[in-house]
Amino acid sequence: MGTLRTFGHGADVRQGGFSLVEMLVSLTLFSVVLAMVFAFLDQAGKNLETEANGVETHQGARVALDEMGLLVQQAGFGIDRVDPNNPAAWQRAVIHAGPHALAFNANLDSGRGAIDSEVTLNFPDGSYYIGEAEDENIEGAETYYYSVDANNDGRISAADRWAAAAGSYNPAASTENPLDYALFRRVYGFDGEDFGGAPVALTPYLFTNATATDVYGDGSSPEPLFSYWLSEDLNGDDQLSDEECVILPCPASSERRPRIYLWGDGDFDGQLSEPEKEALRSIPVGDPGWAGNPLASGGRLHDTNLADNVDSGVTILEVDDVNGFAAGQYVEFGESGLEERTVIVRVDTSGYPDKLILRTPTRWPHDLNDSVRVLPSTLLQARAHASGMRRGMRWRGWANRPVRPRTGGSPRSTTC
Secondary structure, three states: OOEEEOOOOEEEEEEOOHHHHHHHHHHHHHHHEEEOOOOOHHHHHHHHHHHHHHHHHHHHHHHHHHHHHEEEHHOOOOOOOOOOOOOHHOOOEEEEEEOOEEEEEEEOOOOOOEEEOOOOOOOOOEEEEEEEEOOOOOOOOOEEEEEEEOOOHHHHHHHHHHOOOOOOOOHHHHHHOOOOOEEEEEEEEOOOOOEEEEOEEEEEOOOOOOOOOOOOOOOOOOOOOOOEEEEEOOOOOOOOOOOOOOOOOOOOOOOOOOOOOOOOOOOOOOOOOOHHHHHHHHOOOOOOOOOOOOEEEOOOOOOOOOOOOEEOOOOOEOOOOOOOOOOEEEEOOOOOOOOOOOOEEEEEEOOEEEEEEEOOOOOOOOOOOOOOOOOOOOHOOOOOOOOOOOOOOOEEEEEOOOOOOOOOOOOOOOOO
């Protein structure tokens, strides 16, 4: 018991209680313990919120990628095959295959038809697609376009993290991570009134290397939203010609079968390095900007000119030079609205001038010096014949998002 002294007549009076010092010490200790408890509860709450955000991120990304996985497998279904023997002249199955934009045609909606020449889709790399239908009707394959271009300005920029097209909403603007992008789906096709194209947000939780500022704290960058695995075998004969060779050394030092390669992977190690990801940011499949493109050299697609006039109904083109041309390639030739497309069956260098043997006869006459050019769609239609690979183009979708922006660490990814 404490002792309380009075100041009257020197008498001591004993009384129960705590001294002021004891009270202060007790309160201090209690405050420290209480602070520790609150700090623990606060951290537990943050951890719970982080885990909840992580679950929400993966769930949203998985829903989006599951939908894409189902639809991409239908690419080319029901497209217009006006000439069954000439796939180069068909309505294109895969239109655009870029790191942050993917577009294809498929007849999945009976109430919406193909887009005609009045409709042009612009892609982030500056390329475009003009509708292939002859007129407005609800028949044919509609166009599916997936991208992170939130404001629909035809390019990918940091503004797509928060901006939105007129009449739409960008959910990435409301996430806790300022580096998030949203994935949008646009479906184009005539439904009797208009050609559609309204953006539909699928998930706001995408962290991708869309711009040079999309980096982790350690300076590394996330993967592209879409990655593409292609086959060297362009003509489907399960043999590798010098013109088809992509995986170095080329020409191959010894006979080998065609292989699968990752678009943009210059050292062919099966993954994209930081310089490769940066270089690939605006280079879709088939673009001559990638040095490994078998359809290009010197930064341009292979082309030549007609060495003589060409009549309609023939399957041989006499050209100035066949360097870079090979069986299985899709080519376009002609000028002034008389362009036509077909597939090369064989290249003939046995006489002069060199000759391209075509799969189908020419539809119109063409003039001396008209251009003949390889089409990048050759790569998008190439079939995979490697063991264990399904036929057709393989693609990979990524949903990367750091839990805390600019703090480093590896990306969380969801792969289809």
